[in-house]
Structures are given as C-alpha cells and as structure tokens.
Amino acid sequence: MAQPTSLPNQEGKKVPDVTWPVRSGDEWKKMSSKEIFSGRRVILFSLPGAFTPTCSSTHLPRYNQLASTFKKLGIDEVCCMSVNDTFVMNAWLADQEAENITVIPDGNGEFTHGMEMLVDKGDIGFGKRSWRYSMVVDDGVVEKMFIEPNIPGDPFEVSDADTMLAYLSPGAKAPEEVSLFTKPGCPFCAKAKVMLKDSGYDFEEIVLGTQATLASLKAVSGRDTVPQIFIGGKHIGGSEELEAYLKSV
Known part of the structure; x- marks a missing residue:
C-alpha cells in the first residue's frame, strides 16, 4: 500500500x-x-x-x-x-x-x-x-x-x-458498555430503560423476537425472563437487581 x-x-x-x-x-x-x-x-x-x-x-x-x-x-x-x-x-x-x-x-x-x-x-x-x-x-x-x-x-x-x-479529558474513564434484553410491552423493561437513562447510561437494546430469541437470552444469562441487563460485561440481572446496582455505584 x-x-x-x-x-x-x-x-x-x-x-x-x-x-x-x-x-x-x-x-x-x-x-x-x-x-x-x-x-x-x-x-x-x-x-x-x-x-x-x-x-x-x-x-x-x-x-x-x-x-x-x-x-x-x-x-x-x-x-x-x-x-x-x-x-x-x-x-x-x-x-x-x-x-x-x-x-x-x-x-x-x-x-x-x-x-x-x-x-x-x-x-x-x-x-x-x-x-x-x-x-x-x-x-x-x-x-x-x-x-x-x-x-x-x-x-x-x-x-x-x-x-x-x-x-x-486526561484520566477520564470510558463509559461502560451496557446491553439490555427486552421484549415489546414489558413494563419492567420500560422501567429498566428509564433507570439507565436517568443514571446517564447509553445502552444497546436487544429485543426478543426481532434481534434475538429466548434461547439466545437463556444461553447468555441463564434466565428466561426480561429484562436482563449487562454492564461492562457483567450480568446485573433484572430491573430490581439493576435498581440495587445503580444505588450501589
């Protein structure tokens, strides 16, 4: 070249x-x-x-x-x-x-x-x-x-x-990557998205049925319920676990 x-x-x-x-x-x-x-x-x-x-x-x-x-x-x-x-x-x-x-x-x-x-x-x-x-x-x-x-x-x-x-911004830490598994019409998923946005997190939303399957969700999280949230490569869990995590950081 x-x-x-x-x-x-x-x-x-x-x-x-x-x-x-x-x-x-x-x-x-x-x-x-x-x-x-x-x-x-x-x-x-x-x-x-x-x-x-x-x-x-x-x-x-x-x-x-x-x-x-x-x-x-x-x-x-x-x-x-x-x-x-x-x-x-x-x-x-x-x-x-x-x-x-x-x-x-x-x-x-x-x-x-x-x-x-x-x-x-x-x-x-x-x-x-x-x-x-x-x-x-x-x-x-x-x-x-x-x-x-x-x-x-x-x-x-x-x-x-x-x-x-x-x-x-010398010394700045890049924001952690956040992934959120959801499905349409899920109120707990909506709650999780609001919590993430209010806490200043950008996130990738993966919608079951369009971008992933329930089998995919279970394979990566070990669970078959939504939402499931991952922050910085770590599995946080559902909306209640997310709420506890956000209060702790």
Whole structure:
C-alpha cells in the first residue's frame, strides 16, 4: 500500500474551505466546511474507506459509542470523512447504525488534499484516498491532530476514539458498555430503560423476537425472563437487581 511522502501536522491552521454535494432522501443538498466548523468545536476522523475492515469494526463504531461522552466534554459534533461518494457513505452509516455520527463524503478528495492527507492507494484498486487521522477543530482552526505513523500498510494506533477521549479529558474513564434484553410491552423493561437513562447510561437494546430469541437470552444469562441487563460485561440481572446496582455505584 502506498505511503504518503510526508504527513504534515496542521495544528493551528484553518481547515480547507470546501462544499460537498450530499444526498438526503431523494434530494441533492450542499454541505460546507464552514457550516460544519464555524463557531463550533468538532471532532473529525478520516479513514481510507467505508465498508473496509478496520473502519467498520473499530474506528467508526467506537466514535459512535463515545459520541455522547464527547458532547459532554464540549464537542458539538462528531464527523467521519472518507474519499467516497455520498451514496456509499449514507449506506455505510445505515449499515453501521451509527446515528451519533455525521458522515462527510469527500468524493473528490478536495478537503483531504487541502489537509495534505490524500494518498495513492492504487496498488489495491482504491485510487486516491485519505490517510487515517483524527482532529479537533475549534471554530475552523485545527486545535489538535492525531496522524497515523508514516509506515507501510494501514496503521491504526493514534486516531482512535479512546486516544481522543484521553486528550479531551486526561484520566477520564470510558463509559461502560451496557446491553439490555427486552421484549415489546414489558413494563419492567420500560422501567429498566428509564433507570439507565436517568443514571446517564447509553445502552444497546436487544429485543426478543426481532434481534434475538429466548434461547439466545437463556444461553447468555441463564434466565428466561426480561429484562436482563449487562454492564461492562457483567450480568446485573433484572430491573430490581439493576435498581440495587445503580444505588450501589
């Protein structure tokens, strides 16, 4: 895979002034870098391509997971950029269910070129793409930039969401992952969701009958009743056990 000849850090510089055509439903619209960055503090992470392995398994999902934490730390928006067209980026966003992320389709590579991050990946049939990096932009000026090292391949060492969290809030602990098994019409499930939201927890809801079966629930929890809650990989139990847990932490 081709490497960039240089990877200039753009801290202290203004981001490029670019307008992108985007597809919203059945309509074409315009999205501009001024609209995204002016008067706001924004995280942007850029990656080689939608639907590619590292981007789909780790890079995008973790930023989506930590987006609410970033917003509590003064970030107005979390954006993901790739040198892909708007249809590809929209399809990838939907496939990833990354509702907390704004995707930017830098299809012509204009913004990426302006950031001096456009690289040639023609050896794997990608053409011109973005080198992997992340940054904080404050009112259109790059505040902090994390650029992957200039080594062969597709390094993923410093542009990740946890590195960004450590920069924004040194010593901060990433929120624990929470999973909640429910079924439609269950009042105890509704109670558990309210308790989690009131305690500031984001959670993944797994609905029996649509996303999982009763057999799946019993296999992972040893129980056949809902709700069943897992926090940080630990099985908490039902709504009463959740209430006791939340009082204890």
